[in-house]
Amino acid sequence: AQKVTQAQTEISVVEKEDVTLDCVYETRDTTYYLFWYKQPPSGELVFLIRRNSFDEQNEISGRYSWNFQKSTSSFNFTITASQVVDSAVYFCALSEAFDAGNMLTFGGGTRLMVKP
């Protein structure tokens, strides 16, 4: 069975600090997909990134970067120079390629609070 663990339930930083959100996953499939979603206080779930298990290249998008390491089953997310607008709950999620319905299994989420 697939499982996603986000050990940090809450992180508080001051604006302009860098912050890394950890995500560790478990799956028996060799082909799978990892996602990060952002849930701001307004409640919607915003897609940030999708990674497949064959692509271990790190990715950078503006102030966001992701570090995927299969050897440690981790898919960590770093925000550089954090801003107040980054305050949200961030979810890491996993989908197994051979799951008929391609359901997402979410981690418990990390609440990030960025203070001015």
Place this chain on the structure above:
Amino acid sequence: AAGVIQSPRHLIKEKRETATLKCYPIPRHDTVYWYQQGPGQDPQFLISFYEKMQSDKGSIPDRFSAQQFSDYHSELNMSSLELGDSALYFCASSLLPDSVDTQYFGPGTRLTVL
């Protein structure tokens, strides 16, 4: 770009009543997913449909049913509502060729059962 539409956005019901939540996927998306997010929890998968057929089932109570219609919109029907059904219900859609595609979520329907 068009997003997933959910209606209503907020719904208040009494115990034992019924509720119907609607979801309109992104145009050309053929797969719809329903998730339930309780207060302070992560979203939990309920059910999904691909080309109007149920494709997967998660922790959906027997009191709930869902279907996808010919225009690809989906409805989640909830009967005999309980206090514990109070949650944020998300619909997501994707375009599902032969591999996993990204699920894009709607804004959610917040259901409160009194």
